Amino acid sequence: MAIEKKNFSRRDFIKHTSMFAGGVVFVSLMNPMKVVYATKKPEGKGKWYGIAIDIEKCIGCANCARTCKIENDVHKEPFFFRNWVEQYTITNDDEILVSSPNGGIDGFEQPVPEEDIYKTFFVPKMCNHCAKSPCTQVCPVGASFESPEGVALVDQTYCIGCGYCVQACPYGCRYIDPEKGVVDKCTLCYHRLKDGLDPACMMACPTHARIYGDLNDKESEVSLFIKEHNCAVLKQQLNTVPKLYYNALSQEVH
Amino acid sequence: MPLQVKRLLLAFAVFIGIMLGLKYFLTPDSWREYGPYRGKALIEIADKVPKYVDMETCIMCHDSIGELKIQGLHKSIQCEICHGPGYLHVDEPEINKMKLPAGSEFCIQCHARNAARPDKIIKQVDAAEHSEGENCISCHNPHEPWL
Numbered sequence: 001m002a003i004e005k006k007n008f009s010r011r012d013f014i015k016h017t018s019m020f021a022g023g024v025v026f027v028s029l030m031n032p033m034k035v036v037y038a039t040k041k042p043e044g045k046g047k048w049y050g051i052a053i054d055i056e057k058c059i060g061c062a063n064c065a066r067t068c069k070i071e072n073d074v075h076k077e078p079f080f081f082r083n084w085v086e087q088y089t090i091t092n093d094d095e096i097l098v099s100s101p102n103g104g105i106d107g108f109e110q111p112v113p114e115e116d117i118y119k120t121f122f123v124p125k126m127c128n129h130c131a132k133s134p135c136t137q138v139c140p141v142g143a144s145f146e147s148p149e150g151v152a153l154v155d156q157t158y159c160i161g162c163g164y165c166v167q168a169c170p171y172g173c174r175y176i177d178p179e180k181g182v183v184d185k186c187t188l189c190y191h192r193l194k195d196g197l198d199p200a201c202m203m204a205c206p207t208h209a210r211i212y213g214d215l216n217d218k219e220s221e222v223s224l225f226i227k228e229h230n231c232a233v234l235k236q237q238l239n240t241v242p243k244l245y246y247n248a249l250s251q252e253v254h
Numbered sequence: 255m256p257l258q259v260k261r262l263l264l265a266f267a268v269f270i271g272i273m274l275g276l277k278y279f280l281t282p283d284s285w286r287e288y289g290p291y292r293g294k295a296l297i298e299i300a301d302k303v304p305k306y307v308d309m310e311t312c313i314m315c316h317d318s319i320g321e322l323k324i325q326g327l328h329k330s331i332q333c334e335i336c337h338g339p340g341y342l343h344v345d346e347p348e349i350n351k352m353k354l355p356a357g358s359e360f361c362i363q364c365h366a367r368n369a370a371r372p373d374k375i376i377k378q379v380d381a382a383e384h385s386e387g388e389n390c391i392s393c394h395n396p397h398e399p400w401l
């Protein structure tokens with residue numbers, strides 16, 4: 001059987017392609033293409049968790065990091081963290097020194113003598129529970145997801161340990177559990193939230209530098225804190241829409 | 255329709271059929287309950303037992319220390335920061351003892367002098383100079399530092 005050949009004229013070609021292109025435009029107008037995210041901020045009353053950290057109140061005791069490790073059975077060594085504290089020291093020569101010995105758990109030393117310090121402060125870090133989290137979008141098996149309350153979680157029975165999300169997170173908040181071979185990360189102590197308890201790190205803070213709560217409720221402590229203080233998020237330019245707000249964040253922090 | 259296209263279509267149909275079959279058997283039940291993930295995972299994650307109970311629970315039995323602490327400057331510090339997680343102790347206090355922190359090393363987590371520590375939030379001391387080798391708790395009561 002021979003293949004039937006048909007010669008198209010230029011007019012036909014243009015007609016067909018423009019019909020096709022017009023069709024595509026028409027369909028996309030009918031149903032505008034939406035970006036697909038795992039979760040959207042719930043409308044109405046649903047909870048939408050956010051966090052605020054007051055750098056002016058942080059004393060760098062790292063009890064947040066300690067309690068987190070105990071509460072969530074995070075490996076002590078080699079060093080993995082769901083949250084940790086960094087000490088920033090900016091010298092008079094504009095040098096920026098960042099240290100975090102064992103995530104702050106071993107205590108901090110000031111590397112430069114006091115007269116050479118321009119400014120110095122602690123920055124506690126943890127998962128930002130982004131609204132457009134890059135880590136959940138790259139997961140090939142749907143094991144990394146964001147709960148309806150806006151908490152980024154990992155389904156460890158489905159995780160294949162490919163480590164793609166570990167690379168995708170711009171804040172370095174994920175790690176591969178050396179024993180289970182799957183990804184682990186901050187869950188905002190999801191198991192504690194369900195029991196009505198505060199997440200371990202929030203509970204542990206002696207100066208109440210860490211606040212969490214429902215961003216949907218404009219009267220919640222965290223919403224009021226963000227309203228009353230000049231808060232900033234980390235790496236805003238990446239459009240990950242972090243829900244961790246820092247008060248008094250210096251521009252040197254990344 | 256040319257023969258090779260028919261064959262190709264048949265191959266495609268078989269392939270799609272297999273994929274649909276696989277999808278049917280391999281997709282977990284609770285998939286897409288809330289979104290493109292296993293809804294049951296939320297329950298599994300929430301199932302974990304909390305290790306830190308809260309201060310109110312401790313105070314139910316240790317009311318004298320609770321009252322003391324509420325008055326002092328250490329009122330904002332949870333018992334379990336110093337004594338370790340209490341979920342076992344709360345059920346069987348005689349069998350599962352809490353940790354009794356030794357003092358000095360432990361106090362300087364928060365009170366050691368460091369320029370990064372805001373002065374107006376916490377008072378700081380040079381541990382060695384201030385305590386002269388003595389244990390912090392021989393002069394300060396950990397539950398109410400000025401007692």
